[in-house]
Amino acid sequence: MANIRDIARESGLSIGTISRYINSTGYVSEESAKKIQMVINEMNYTPNQHARALFNSKSKIIGLVFPSLINPYFSELATIFEHLLQEKGYVIILCNTEDSREKELQALELLKGFRVEGIILGRSQCKNELNKINIPMISYESTVENNNIITVSADNYKGGAQAFEHLYKKGCRKLLHIKGPTSFEATQLRYEGFIDSANKKGIKPEIINFDTDFDLQNKNYIDGVLDNYDMKKYDGIFVFNDIVAAQMLRYLNEKQIKVPKDIKLLGFDNSYICDLLSPRLSTIEQPIISIAERCIELLFEIIDGKEVYEKEHLITTRIIQRETT
Template sequence: MATMRDVANEAGVSVATVSRVLNKNGYVSQESELKVIKAIEKLNYKPNAVARALFHKTSKMIGLIVPDITNPFFPELARAVEDVSMIYGYKVLLGNSDGNAEKEQTYLDLFNQKYVDGVIMTGHSSEKHISLHANTPVVVLDRASYSELPTVTSDNYEGARQATKLLIEKGAKNIAHIRGPREITSANDRYRGFIDEIEENNMSYIIEESAFNLAAAEEVAHAFFDKFTQIDGIFCSNDTIAVGFLKVALKRGIQIPEELQIVGFDGVAFGKMVYPELTTIAQPIYDLGAVASRLLIKLIENEEPEQTIYELKTRVIQRGTTR
């Protein structure tokens, strides 16, 4: 199998010149470039994946960064991104950032080295920290964008209002919201939706905060139930928090939904695996990933997208944790 050095020897040029021709970067005389191209054809030289990416200016690879692959929401999202990407001939490289800006940037640097054609970001860090090649398209997914970056998200604000309204309609009088971390824009949007709906109904409320993972939710739930005994309705900022509160409530002998009603947010599959099954505000998770993937591919292929900001509607799924 021919190597880059074989091509250089055949063309009578340096390896660096062959690299510049493949990279289309730096000055190479027309005569030398022609010699390299003829040598490549004669030797049937097959560049490796990175070299092909440089030669064709495309790697057919997309980078996807998620903050926590153990959160059931993100595997469902990643599946949709991969499915649509494969349809159009792209492969997906996955990075799990753990919600850490430095780790996120490490993956972005890696994606740069791998010459990915574009990146889908679902991370928590500020967009000012996003550092990629200037011509690498980026789509922000499941997080509101505060810049000009293309964005695909759900209507988190309206979904939170739906959740709060449902609890009120089901007869809850003392309602709490377990909000998500303050650095996450979707959690903030859900918090705003809860506040606006509850205050429009002139009701008092309790706010507590939890990370989007089960262990943290259970810890918060134990402290919550020790402190608040009159709460009869809880809107949790995601389904994982809701399941944590449901587990702790049942362990304490609280009757669900007779004494306490719980509503989650996301609509992930495991909401049907608990008992009682979880009432939730469902995001169109697959559609979010599919739209983001298709939008990014259009940007990669220099197609004009119909729009660059997508806000998809949520829907109420009533199950066993509400009356």
């Protein structure tokens, strides 16, 4: 593999001149630039991006640290981030933590080693340690007690309230909420918004707590939890995300409970699987493109040294009615 010394030897120019041309850090005559580029093309030379980052402090890399790539919402969000950052001339390093504190810490150490210019961190499980990381960062879905870390999230409390209002307008009074893990700030807020709105109408939904997000191995876990309840006594179910709502729909079908005739079912996220299900899943939409654009906009403001005064940015949710309600 060719290196900068090979380029200098073949072009007859100094290593310093080659370095200035490759890194755009100083004057290089037009004649020398043409000669260098011709040799680069002939030798199929690719600059060492890591070395360039050490040299000029611009790696053109953004780190994405996500809690799940199995969950369709997060895989779709990662894809949108990649496309938007590519338009800015950046590449991503994508790390999947599986909501593990240890994996998240390992991912952050990895990104520091690659000298990423910024990090977008989803659903952090190690908020206290973030204060020690001197890299521009946006926290998605998790509020961090650090004035230097900006939080971007859907308005999950309002989304939970919208979920109740939708089911209530559909005539549902015997409500069940499938609640996500308490350690997930977003799902906790969805629960609180749903319950608070229900209580204002004098309705007390029943709650089933799940201590895990979706996992390829957890069908038996979910079925085991649901088997302890008589689903026929409910007329409306709000589930903390779409992928678990999809499993809920499968479970109800297996129990020969018809959706939406017997029970109305509502998810949260508006991930692409909603339109792949039968019946198609009604849900609360997190506007995924708006969230990605806001995260990137704020991250680059921080990278550019600008002061971001508003520390929490909430993106409005909305009802997407399909066939399950």
